[in-house]
Amino acid sequence: MKLRDFKLKDLPEVMRIELSSFTFDAYDELTFIYLYKKCGNLFLVAEAERRIAGYSVTCVEQEGKALVGYVHSIAVDPAFRRQGVGRALMEETFRRLRSLGISEVKLDVSVNNEVGLRFWRSLGFEPIGVKKRYYADGSDALVMRMKL
Numbered sequence: 001m002k003l004r005d006f007k008l009k010d011l012p013e014v015m016r017i018e019l020s021s022f023t024f025d026a027y028d029e030l031t032f033i034y035l036y037k038k039c040g041n042l043f044l045v046a047e048a049e050r051r052i053a054g055y056s057v058t059c060v061e062q063e064g065k066a067l068v069g070y071v072h073s074i075a076v077d078p079a080f081r082r083q084g085v086g087r088a089l090m091e092e093t094f095r096r097l098r099s100l101g102i103s104e105v106k107l108d109v110s111v112n113n114e115v116g117l118r119f120w121r122s123l124g125f126e127p128i129g130v131k132k133r134y135y136a137d138g139s140d141a142l143v144m145r146m147k148l
Helices: 008-021 029-042 085-099 114-123
Strands: 002-005 043-048 051-063 066-076 104-110 126-131 141-147
Touching (some): 008 043, 008 066, 029 043, 029 066, 043 085, 085 114, 104 114, 114 141
Parallel strands (some): 066 104
Antiparallel strands (some): 002 043, 043 051, 126 141
8 A cells, every 4th residue: 555645636536435435524526626725745545456545634724823633534445444544544644744743633523433433542532522413414523632
């Protein structure tokens, strides 16, 4: 597996993975283009077997006087799940954030996403709050944080 920066030519494969991964609140192409422009080299793809196996997109956000990493999305092609793709993407993201002097990462995950909750906890994220009825299906989002 090879990790690299996202390129616009990757968009069709990223969209395929996005739509196979999220029932509600899937990002559209324009959202990914916006995030590509905003997040720069924190929009990563994992290549395996000559195709995109997964992606992650994280941006540096202003929070008060501090800068924090915010994970906007991560998804892995169903054919490549449970093979360390998501973990590799996030470990590279954490490495890049540390190199920018960022010491904290946050994200939102559906309280109904048991696989996602286990994944984030396994990386060291802890819950710090709840956003009520955050998703289109009416489910709450758990706000999670990790210190780098």
